[in-house]
């Protein structure tokens with residue numbers, strides 16, 4: 107059942123909790139209990155900072171089921187500052203503003219709603235840090 | 246009436262605001278529905294993105310509050326919170342507390358209270374009162390109280406001109422490291438039918454002119470006057486006064502009637518730029534004041550919630566707020582992406598797709 111699957115993954119979806127390898131200290135996201143670098147067992151939880159940069163991105167115009175109401179939206183591969191590459195939506199940004207290498211930070215947003223009666227699924231997205239910094243200086 | 250004061254001194258150890266980035270210039274509402282005949286009561290209002298609701302907005306405000314608490318309170322962690330209380334008129338679920346979602350996103354321990362609060366626009370200060378009592382009784386060392394709304398107004402209705410989005414989060418704790426001391430509070434409640442929303446209805450109803458004198462002005466004045474009398478204080482003892490801000494006119498009028506000067510009222514006034522943020526309205530005004538307030542300065546905070554009631558608080562600043570790496574309220578207000586009425590209607594879900 108869908109509901110159970112979401113429940114088990116809330117930590118990683120809501121706040122980027124992954125794992126760290128006890129042997130070679132590789133940071134792992136999403137968590138998979140085995141280090142991708144040295145294959146040691148890795149179950150120690152690790153809180154990622156949420157900072158990273160856009161590695162590549164694309165705009166989704168015809169969205170899969172459940173995401174129609176959000177189209178068009180941008181999906182990016184984000185290189186987290188701790189190393190892993192994560193696929194996530196970009197938010198609070200216009201298409202013309204996004205570029206490869208753009209610094210981004212994690213926010214928790216609505217990923218989708220099943221329908222008016224179903225559950226609301228929350229999870230991480232990324233938004234530009236520069237925008238935040240620019241506006242900080244403006245203030 | 247006697248002032249309410251906790252047994253153990255309580256203060257605000259961290260706070261944070263949130264405002265979504267989209268803005269509707271409210272003149273557009275008037276153009277669409279009255280041919281421009283209505284003079285808008287505010288200039289613009291904040292509108293949530295398609296992927297935002299009271300839970301996501303509360304999460305960001307709460308993360309800002311945690312960040313400030315960690316800068317003033319050595320070793321503070323969300324694991325020390327014993328309550329995550331969200332007050333709102335627009336909880337995402339009718340049944341399933343918003344607090345559960347916010348707590349999980351912050352990484353609190355599961356040993357918490359997390360019920361939602363509702364009392365129209367004073368749901369946030371109701372949560373604040375409860376958090377003061379929870380910490381002040383010694384039952385908890387830290388409690389998080391949030392007032393946040395993504396307000397709904399029926400297209401063309403008077404409410405659509407002002408219904409905005411945003412709010413603020415506060416971490417209450419023992420006084421030792423607090424930025425602000427809670428000196429005392431008084432609440433005032435009557436059964437007044439000025440504004441309501443029935444179960445299963447999307448938009449609220451209001452009693453037109455009735456929302457002014459017998460509702461807003463009567464309850465705010467009663468609570469604020471009782472608190473100042475009980476504490477033997479006058480408007481001259483306060484540097485700032487913060488009132489619920491449903492429009493520009495009301496908070497200025499009630500403030501001046503109580504004897505406050507414009508300079509005491511202005512720093513908290515955000516409604517012209519972000520609209521009425523309902524349960525977040527008085528509280529986000531308070532964050533704008535805390536961003537600039539100096540030690541020793543006193544703040545009067547008075548909310549108003551339809552139905553109706555007001556919570557009045559007397560606060561005294563103990564330390565300037567830290568802002569390194571945390572957005573100020575002004576920065577959220579200035580982060581601004583204007584949209585037109587058609588884009589706004591899409592964000593509000595007012596188009597039928599199938």
Ligand SMILES: [Zn+2]
Nearest residue numbers: 127130141144
């Ligand atoms: Zn390894």
